[in-house]
Amino acid sequence: MLSRLLSHDLPRSRALAILLALAAIGLLLAPFVFPGAKALGVAAKIAVFILLVASYDLLLGYTGIVSFAHTMFFGLGAYGIAIASTRLGASWGAIAVGFGAALVLSLALALLIGLFSLRVKAIFFAMITLAVAAAFQTLASQLSDLTGGEDGLSFKVPQVLTPGFHLTRTLDGRLLTYYAIVLVVAISFLALLRCVNSPFGRVLQAIRENDFRAEAIGYRTVVYRTWSSVLAAGFATLAGALLALWLRYNGPDTSLAFEIMLDILLIVVIGGMGTMYGAVLGSALFLIAQNYLQELLQVAAGAASGMPAVALLLSPDRWLLWLGVLFVVCVYFFPSGIVGRLRLQAFRRG
């Protein structure tokens, strides 16, 4: 049953299985084990990022395409919900309309970019997506009538999802939203897992390993690459919509910023490219680090206050520096990230 659910792509390492189980249980029990609004917020963000990063892994890890426009699709989903909810009022209909419109737009854009630029080298695609994403970000902040510009949009959600709604004494609307997000993420993650373990996923991996040979065997690599990028865009849109529903706010900094794109890249590489499970471990580690590592660095900086240069590098604002170093080290020494490392160890032992 479990094996079927995971598309027969099991963790293949005891340590990895334990870590994944911990992550899953942690997400499920987060509201009860880690009390407080901040902890719940971090948990919800981890869930959203699992989906976002897993969809990016389909692109980067499985197909070997580097795209810098992934946050554009993420942002489209978030803006879809935000704009529709602001214009049409808080209703399920508005959410459906907003998400539907965002999804259609995302898929069309991904198809267009893919057909236009996936015929040529990976590097070319990377540069084009970088430019398009930058243009989109400018567009979002300039169409301030529609998107609220730099300030973003705060909007209302259906009453069931608000903190004021109480199903029972402990189960309020906030928790309901949280579990809805976790459920959607779990289903989508399993769908992605199914996707990469299907014959289609095999072709994607063949293209990643050697696109020339894949083409020679008779697969239209352009078509497969484009499909992969369209699929990834669709799931990223979904993730964006979930984030907007959770925050009840959306602005350029929460969903479109280039920093988020860098975060996704860091998570995929540190977690493990081409493993899907890397998205789960990576997101959990990264977001916990993002929210709590700064406090740890504060302590370290205090300890190193005798040496000004070291203290400067250890200051809590420089936490991204250390993740950047970790990122580079990962690309060099563990190209398949944490998950790949754990699997390799298990393979050698067994």
Next chain:
Amino acid sequence: MNAASASMPAAAGVPKPKFDFVPLLLVVALALAALPFIRPSTWVTLTVAGLAMGMIVFIIASGLTLVFGLMDVLNFGHGVFIAFGAFIATTVFSAMSGYATAPALGPNLLAVFAAMLVAMALAGAVGLAFERVIVRPVYGQHLKQILITMGGMIIGEELIKAIWGPQQIPLPLPETLRGAIAIGDAAVERYRVFAVVVGAVVLAVLLFTLNRTKIGLLIRAGVQDREMVESLGYRIRSLFVGVFVAGSALAGLGGVLWGLYQQSVVPQIGAQVNVLIFIVIIIGGLGSTLGCLVGALMVGLLANYTGFLLPKAALFSNIALMVAVLLWRPQGLYPVTSR
């Protein structure tokens, strides 16, 4: 001499490839096409501004395109050198504040040139380290290259923040480079003329090195066919390191100019300019120096014209230009053969 040419009869029969003027004419056409929509005096101002911006972008992008042409390495961390150069300029200016704020041209230029030299030297040194630590281990692996140079950019930006702080630093122009000169009705800012002149000098040095020296010959040959040059016994690796360092130094120089152009610097300046220079080298044809120049000038001019006519469309104009160029010539304006 005669004997040599006689022994190679084939060489005489090969027609010299015709120089492709069309992209160059395109720049002129672009400038003329904007003329009917703008008053002539404003047009002159905008055109000079566009040329200045184009020249600065060219200085920054030329290193990147050569590095790509020679070794197939696309450095996503190129922006770090730009930011580094700009921040060095702030330090040099504050160290030489007496020269920078004096109301005489001589000391002002001295300060600017000192900033440029220091920025070039240090950016080149950082480039050497960057090549050694970040780029060298991942030759020939495109995916890792993109990732690792991006990682290098994150680290570089954070280090800049650690050294100079995360806030915006003003970089005021020296006294005599401020203000505008009146040419007829048109007001032309002094600094823009200065930037065009510096850009022209860099272009001349670059063209001379590439076309008239042996190193330039080897670089051009390497861009065309690396393996052939290697098989003739030249070490293309050390040549590449040299080009990488020179490209980084040029980016540092461009950073100084860009910082003065904006009159302030932020650590994110590198990432911002990165988008622009990628568009430029795609338009020009990856690896082509001349294409890079034409692309930079077109982007600079178009950005200024649309910034005046339709401010909201300014960034899209670059994307639209790129799409239009690629529809016309999918490999860029000056495609590099063998790619």
